[in-house]
Amino acid sequence: xxxxxxxxxxAGDTQDRAAAASEPDAARDPxxxxxxxxxxxxxxxxxxxxxxxxxFVAVAGVLLIFLFVGLRGWPIFAKxxxxxxxxxxxxxxxxxFFGVATMxxxxxxxxxxALVFGTPLALGTAxxxxxxxxxxxxxxxxPAVELLAGxxxxxxxxxxxxxxxxxxxxxxxxxxxxxxxxxLVLAVMIVPTIAAISEDAMRSLSPGIREASYAMGATTWQTxxxxxxxxxxxxxxDAVILGxxxxxxxxxAVVMVAGNAPVVPHSLFQPLLTVxxxxxxxxxxxxxxxRTALFGLxxxxxxxxxxxxxxxxxxxxxxxxxx
Amino acid sequence: xDTKRVTNALALGFLWVAAxxxxxxxxTLIGYVFIKGVGSLSLSFIFTAPQGVxxxxxxxxxxxxxxYVTTLAMLIxxxxxxxxxxxxxxxxxxxxxxxxxxxxxxTLASVPSIVMGLFGFALFVxxxxxxxxxxxxxxxxxxxxxxxxxxxxxEAIRAVPKYIRWGxxxxxxxxxxxxxxxxxxxAMPRIITGIILATGRAVGxxxxxxxxxxxxxxxxxxxxxxxxxxxxxxxxxxxxxINLPTAYGTALLLMIMILSFNLIARYIVRxxxxxxx
Numbered sequence: 001x002x003x004x005x006x007x008x009x010x011a012g013d014t015q016d017r018a019a020a021a022s023e024p025d026a027a028r029d030p031x032x033x034x035x036x037x038x039x040x041x042x043x044x045x046x047x048x049x050x051x052x053x054x055x056f057v058a059v060a061g062v063l064l065i066f067l068f069v070g071l072r073g074w075p076i077f078a079k080x081x082x083x084x085x086x087x088x089x090x091x092x093x094x095x096x097f098f099g100v101a102t103m104x105x106x107x108x109x110x111x112x113x114a115l116v117f118g119t120p121l122a123l124g125t126a127x128x129x130x131x132x133x134x135x136x137x138x139x140x141x142x143p144a145v146e147l148l149a150g151x152x153x154x155x156x157x158x159x160x161x162x163x164x165x166x167x168x169x170x171x172x173x174x175x176x177x178x179x180x181x182x183x184l185v186l187a188v189m190i191v192p193t194i195a196a197i198s199e200d201a202m203r204s205l206s207p208g209i210r211e212a213s214y215a216m217g218a219t220t221w222q223t224x225x226x227x228x229x230x231x232x233x234x235x236x237x238d239a240v241i242l243g244x245x246x247x248x249x250x251x252x253a254v255v256m257v258a259g260n261a262p263v264v265p266h267s268l269f270q271p272l273l274t275v276x277x278x279x280x281x282x283x284x285x286x287x288x289x290x291r292t293a294l295f296g297l298x299x300x301x302x303x304x305x306x307x308x309x310x311x312x313x314x315x316x317x318x319x320x321x322x323x
Numbered sequence: 324x325d326t327k328r329v330t331n332a333l334a335l336g337f338l339w340v341a342a343x344x345x346x347x348x349x350x351t352l353i354g355y356v357f358i359k360g361v362g363s364l365s366l367s368f369i370f371t372a373p374q375g376v377x378x379x380x381x382x383x384x385x386x387x388x389x390x391y392v393t394t395l396a397m398l399i400x401x402x403x404x405x406x407x408x409x410x411x412x413x414x415x416x417x418x419x420x421x422x423x424x425x426x427x428x429x430t431l432a433s434v435p436s437i438v439m440g441l442f443g444f445a446l447f448v449x450x451x452x453x454x455x456x457x458x459x460x461x462x463x464x465x466x467x468x469x470x471x472x473x474x475x476x477x478e479a480i481r482a483v484p485k486y487i488r489w490g491x492x493x494x495x496x497x498x499x500x501x502x503x504x505x506x507x508x509x510a511m512p513r514i515i516t517g518i519i520l521a522t523g524r525a526v527g528x529x530x531x532x533x534x535x536x537x538x539x540x541x542x543x544x545x546x547x548x549x550x551x552x553x554x555x556x557x558x559x560x561x562x563x564x565i566n567l568p569t570a571y572g573t574a575l576l577l578m579i580m581i582l583s584f585n586l587i588a589r590y591i592v593r594x595x596x597x598x599x600x
Contacts, residue, residue, distance in 0.1 A: 040497055047499050051410035052420075054403045058473065059427040061466045068445040069438060124341025132338050143589070144346045150520075150585050151352065152527025153436075154554045155574055158561045159352055188348055195345070219331035242433075249435025251530040252554075256562060276437045276530075283441075283534065298441045302434065309429045 065302060073295035085296060091262045091273075093282070093290035100275070100297055102264055107248050107274040107301075109265075110258070113183025114190055114247040119240060121187065122194035126239075129195070130202035131224055149192035157256030160185040165257060174269035177259030182272075185253050190243035197242060201235020202228060234319035238312055245308040249301065251276040275301050353578065360575025363568045369576070373540055377566045378556075382573055384542040388457070388550030391543050392536060393525045395461035400468045401518055405507075407469075408476035413502055432470035439467055440534035448535060455537030458546040463535045464528060468521040475517025479510035512595035516588045523584035527577065529554040553577050 077085060080098045088099020125145060129138055160181055169176025205228060213223040229236070259271020260281050273281070279294050279301075286294055371381030407424075415421045434442075443463025453459040483506050491501040507514075532552045538559065543550040551559075553573055560570035 044497055044499055048410075048414050051406045051414060055407035055410040055415075055424045057403050057407060058424055058431055058469060061469065062427045062430050064446060065434065065438065065442045065466075068450065069442050072441075072445050121341050121344060124338050125345045128338040128342035132335060133342070137342075141342050141346055144349045147582065147585055148345065148349050150523055150527070150581050152529065152554055152577060152581065154527070154529045154558050154561075155352070155356065155578060158557060158570065158574055159355065161561060162567075163355060191345060191348075219327055221331040221334035222327070225334070245433045249433070249438070251435060251437040252558060256558070276435060279437050279441065280530065280533075295441060295445070298438045302438045305433045305435055305438075306430050309426070309433050312429070313426065 066299070069295055069302060070299045073292060073297075073299045076289060076292040076296040079289065080293075085293075086300070089264075091278070093286065093293060096289070098289070098293045098296075100278075100293075100300070102262055103273055103275045103278050103297070104300070105264060106272045107276070109179060109272070110182045110186060110254065110274055111244055111247040113179055114186035115240065115244065116187075117183055118187030118190045118243065118247075119194060122191040122239075122243070123198055123236065125191065126195045126198035126202060127224055127229075129199050131220065131228065145192050145195050148188070149196070153189065153250060153253040154256075156185055156189055157253035160253065160257040168269070172269040174267075175259060175271065176269070177257055177271050178267075178269045179265050179272060180268040181257045182254055182274075185257055186247045186250055189250060189253060190246050193246050194239045194243040197239035198232070198236045201232040201239065204235070205231050234315060237315060241308055241312055241315070245305050248308075249276065249305050251280060255280045353582075356571065356574050356578050360571035360573075360578075363572030364575060368569075368572055372542070373556075373569070378540075378560060378569060379566060382553065382556060382569065382576070384540050385551050385553045385556040385573070386576070388536065388541075388543050389526060389553045391550070392457050392460045392464065392532065392552065393522050395457060395546065396464035396468060396525050397518060397522050399461060400465035400472055400521070403465075404469050404472035405476050405514060408473045408480060409502055409507075411473070412477045412480035413498070413506065428470040428473055431466060432474075434467075436467070436528060436530040439463055440531045442466075443531060443535040453547065455535065455539075455549040456547045457536060457543050457550065460532045460536035460552075461546075463531050464525045467528065467531060468525055471521040471524065472514075472517050475520065476510070476514045479513030479517065480506060482513065483509045512591050516591050519584050519588040519591075523581050523588075526584070527554060527581055529558055533558075 076098060080088075085098055085100060086104070087101050088097065089101045090097040090099045091102060125141065129141055129145075133141060164181055164184060165176040167176070168174075168181050172180075209227055209231060210223060213227045218226070254274055255277040258274060258277050260273045260277050261271040262273045262278070263270070265272045275297050279297055282290065282294055368381045369386065370383050372384050373382060374380040411421065411424065415424075440463065443459055443466075447453045447459035447462050448455055451459075453462075487505050487509055488501055491505045496504065529552070533555050536552065537549040538551050538555055539549055540556075541548060541550045554577065557570055557573045557577065560566050560573065
């Protein structure tokens with residue numbers, strides 16, 4: 001029992017820990033099935049299995065995505081070779097060149113760009129909410145962050161295209177589509193994710209360490225920088241990884257402001273094509289091997305986003321070990 | 324000593340700027356879409372169909388398609404997600420199966436929407452022969468909503484105090500009776516909040532619905548009818564740049580729908596908190 005209670009928990013699943021702590025109750029669960037008649041026992045057992053089946057729908061979903069997207073994409077790996085598909089830099093489907101390295105690199109590039117602009121904004125907002133804001137200011141900022149999360153990506157893209165693009169175009173003397181525009185739009189889109197989770201991490205710190213720091217004469221900033229941020233480190237890294245996942249998988253907003261040229265950009269203002277954008281741009285007309293290649297791209301994207309989730313799990317296991 | 328105070332002031336200044344920018348960005352977004360879109364908004368904009376190559380006139384079929392598909396998705400996902408959460412919160416014992424389910428739910432929550440779109444296309448549109456339809460789109464969207472509803476429902480159930488369950492067991496109720504008659508009703512407001520938020524997310528989804536319900540403007544009646552969602556309409560108008568006033572109007576209407584979903588969810592949570600004292 002005690003070994004089970006130490007099992008690593010899902011990122012952010014603090015409630016699990018509370019539940020695990022009261023686990024001994026389960027041994028003498030008042031709803032224990034042995035205490036009731038056989039008919040009721042069977043009914044209860046059947047319902048329990050039904051609920052388990054419902055919970056396994058999530059597992060089935062992941063498997064089905066793997067199966068159906070993977071099966072449709074598989075022929076291109078078989079034909080071109082997985083390694084050549086992943087490392088090739090030439091994307092000319094009409095001439096039989098299926099190299100997606102450029103697009104994958106671009107996807108990571110816009111993700112990094114989003115992090116550069118988005119992380120300071122999001123962490124600043126999170127620290128502000130948990131350490132600086134008065135309840136009244138908090139009552140304005142917190143809902144704003146939550147609403148930002150609810151705005152559809154197509155509206156972010158629309159706003160980027162109509163409002164942000166002309167500014168950047170005038171300033172840089174270019175089309176205004178490209179790495180900088182995408183990064184700025186994505187940065188705003190990942191702010192709510194990173195801010196909400198980091199704020200939770202900061203708030204869940206024991207107030208004792210705050211008080212101890214202030215008692216030693218530290219300023220608010222020294223307390224934040226030297227005590228609270230290091231203590232909330234794992235939660236903040238969690239938040240940033242989730243933000244990365246959101247940025248790399250973002251589709252519509254990116255398609256609308258990236259410019260979509262399949263090259264590695266030489267400047268911040270040159271159009272570029274990401275994995276998600278390539279799928280959207282080509283799906284409308286692609287057929288044959290070309291379409292198969294798009295499914296291949298999708299399964300690669302799925303594996304990338306899944307590895308972020310796996311990284312989160314690993315991290316919470318390490319974090320759990322430290323506590 | 325002074326540098327310490329200066330650094331502090333500067334750093335706190337940065338925090339204010341960061342939080343202020345976040346609020347400002349939201350304000351700009353909403354304000355801009357409102358000012359530009361409010362001129363297009365009228366009853367005939369809402370209730371008539373687009374006409375001609377430039378899609379002038381109203382956007383009624385796209386509103387119907389969006390409401391149709393999200394309602395259908397909500398009806399599909401709610402029983403499954405709530406019962407799954409009941410299992411995780413009330414029945415499950417920590418172990419390999421639960422870890423697998425949680426990993427799957429987290430993975431599902433992070434699936435890029437374009438991947439979900441292609442998945443819906445491959446499974447529902449082609450393999451199951453539903454074609455570009457409301458049903459295909461609703462099924463694909465329900466996979467998107469599943470982890471959100473599961474998570475919020477599980478949290479809602481776990482937040483129900485233990486003594487409520489003890490009272491029920493003390494009266495001789497079985498586990499399921501306890502869950503159905505006491506735990507779920509007590510958790511209901513928060514469960515509904517979760518469902519509303521997930522539905523709001525589905526309303527704003529574009530990449531999934533393009534590849535599952537298609538892009539042709541059509542007033543959907545049967546679940547097997549094709550259609551074009553508001554988000555798709557906005558995307559097409561914006562990227563082709565053919566009819567910006569309608570694009571602004573659509574964006575505003577979309578924004579109003581989603582903001583009101585969020586406000587309703589927020590209101591339910593707050594009222595519930597006050598009732599519990």
